[in-house]
Amino acid sequence: MKKKVLVTGAAGFIGFHTIKSLVSEEVYEVIGLDNINDYYPMTLKFERLKALGIHPDFIRYSKESISETFKDFKFIRMDVTDEKALFSLFQKESFDYVIHLAAQAGVRYSIDNPNAYIQSNVVGFNNILEACREYPVDHLVYASSSSVYGLNTEQPFSVKHKVDKPASLYAATKKSNELMAHTYSHLFNIPTTGLRFFTVYGPWGRPDMAPMLFANAISKGEPIKVFNNGQMERDFTYVGDIVEGVCKVMTTVPSENENGNQYKIYNIGNSKPVQLMDFIETLGNELGMEVKKNFMPMQDGDVVSTYADTSELSREIGYQPKVTIQEGVKEFVTWFKEIYSKS
Numbered sequence: 001m002k003k004k005v006l007v008t009g010a011a012g013f014i015g016f017h018t019i020k021s022l023v024s025e026e027v028y029e030v031i032g033l034d035n036i037n038d039y040y041p042m043t044l045k046f047e048r049l050k051a052l053g054i055h056p057d058f059i060r061y062s063k064e065s066i067s068e069t070f071k072d073f074k075f076i077r078m079d080v081t082d083e084k085a086l087f088s089l090f091q092k093e094s095f096d097y098v099i100h101l102a103a104q105a106g107v108r109y110s111i112d113n114p115n116a117y118i119q120s121n122v123v124g125f126n127n128i129l130e131a132c133r134e135y136p137v138d139h140l141v142y143a144s145s146s147s148v149y150g151l152n153t154e155q156p157f158s159v160k161h162k163v164d165k166p167a168s169l170y171a172a173t174k175k176s177n178e179l180m181a182h183t184y185s186h187l188f189n190i191p192t193t194g195l196r197f198f199t200v201y202g203p204w205g206r207p208d209m210a211p212m213l214f215a216n217a218i219s220k221g222e223p224i225k226v227f228n229n230g231q232m233e234r235d236f237t238y239v240g241d242i243v244e245g246v247c248k249v250m251t252t253v254p255s256e257n258e259n260g261n262q263y264k265i266y267n268i269g270n271s272k273p274v275q276l277m278d279f280i281e282t283l284g285n286e287l288g289m290e291v292k293k294n295f296m297p298m299q300d301g302d303v304v305s306t307y308a309d310t311s312e313l314s315r316e317i318g319y320q321p322k323v324t325i326q327e328g329v330k331e332f333v334t335w336f337k338e339i340y341s342k343s
């Protein structure tokens with residue numbers, strides 16, 4: 001029998017790519033869940049779902065739509081804060097694996113919209129944990145973030161470092177998720193793995209993140225905002241490498257640690273930080289456009305540099321990111337030009 005996987009955040013950037021990869025393997029039955037909120041244009045979320053064979057006209061709250069393209073994929077519009085609906089879904093489907101990616105993302109938005117983070121990331125995550133407690137799964141994999149390293153300065157960031165200096169409420173909710181998962185792994189024997197993603201980019205990317213913000217402005221001949229006067233670096237990680245890691249992690253149920261808990265946290269990044277100015281140059285070259293820059297001070301909640309130590313993930317699941325920044329930006333720009341030409 002095929003293993004059944006729930007992917008939350010299915011209409012989102014990473015969720016969409018994860019589902020595409022899982023359904024192409026033809027060994028899983030996949031159920032995607034998303035509330036399709038309007039944090040960024042819903043049209044992009046509907047377009048991603050369309051690419052998964054789910055037509056927007058057939059999407060209804062708490063009712064599943066069956067994919068016209070992938071026979072083993074169903075989508076359900078649901079909010080993870082809706083405990084009752086979520087529990088019914090878990091009861092009905094008896095999931096083997098859960099990949100929980102639904103969250104209120106974005107560092108800057110959390111400064112003015114704290115409640116969105118508490119609701120989706122804390123209340124919603126608690127509902128996922130409770131559902132896994134009531135209807136046990138083989139493995140719960142959930143999205144954490146490199147932002148948990150906050151004001152840490154020792155690099156590369158290692159999962160062995162203490163992370164108790166978040167610089168945003170977003171980061172604080174992701175750290176909370178790791179703590180909550182630990183409690184549930186410990187008390188209720190739920191195998192959990194948290195993945196600290198490092199700046200994911202690629203086709204179908206998020207409009208609130210630098211690559212899309214920059215590409216949009218550059219194509220219109222408008223200046224891009226370069227924060228901290230360009231003195232920043234990010235461990236940009238291609239979405240294809242991320243998805244390969246997520247899928248491998250899913251089937252690698254953590255063994256018991258020294259406390260007898262099946263609990264694991266990994267960094268998942270490229271381990272090759274790129275200077276922001278170099279990233280901008282690569283993007284400008286690929287777009288074939290002049291880049292006008294508006295240098296700005298550092299923004300609240302942001303950090304200067306991220307750099308992942310992924311040695312544990314490499315050692316334990318054979319994770320090996322392959323896509324260089326030049327290759328990844330090229331893929332991103334090819335997709336961007338295609339959608340840009342349609343709009």
Ligand SMILES: NC(=O)c1ccc[n+]([C@@H]2O[C@H](COP(=O)([O-])OP(=O)(O)OC[C@H]3O[C@@H](n4cnc5c(N)ncnc54)[C@H](O)[C@@H]3O)[C@@H](O)[C@H]2O)c1
Pocket residue numbers: 008009010011012013014015033034035036037045078079080081100101102103104105106119120124143144145146196197198199200201206
């Ligand atoms: N993209 C990155 O670089 C990055 C970096 C670190 C961590 N992450 C984390 O990875 C996960 C996926 O990120 P992404 O870039 O795909 O973001 P995304 O915003 O594109 O996807 C998240 C999806 O979750 C959905 N969602 C939000 N709240 C929900 C709720 N209450 N109920 C149901 N669905 C809800 C949204 O509609 C969205 O489609 C998130 O947890 C994010 O915090 C992403």
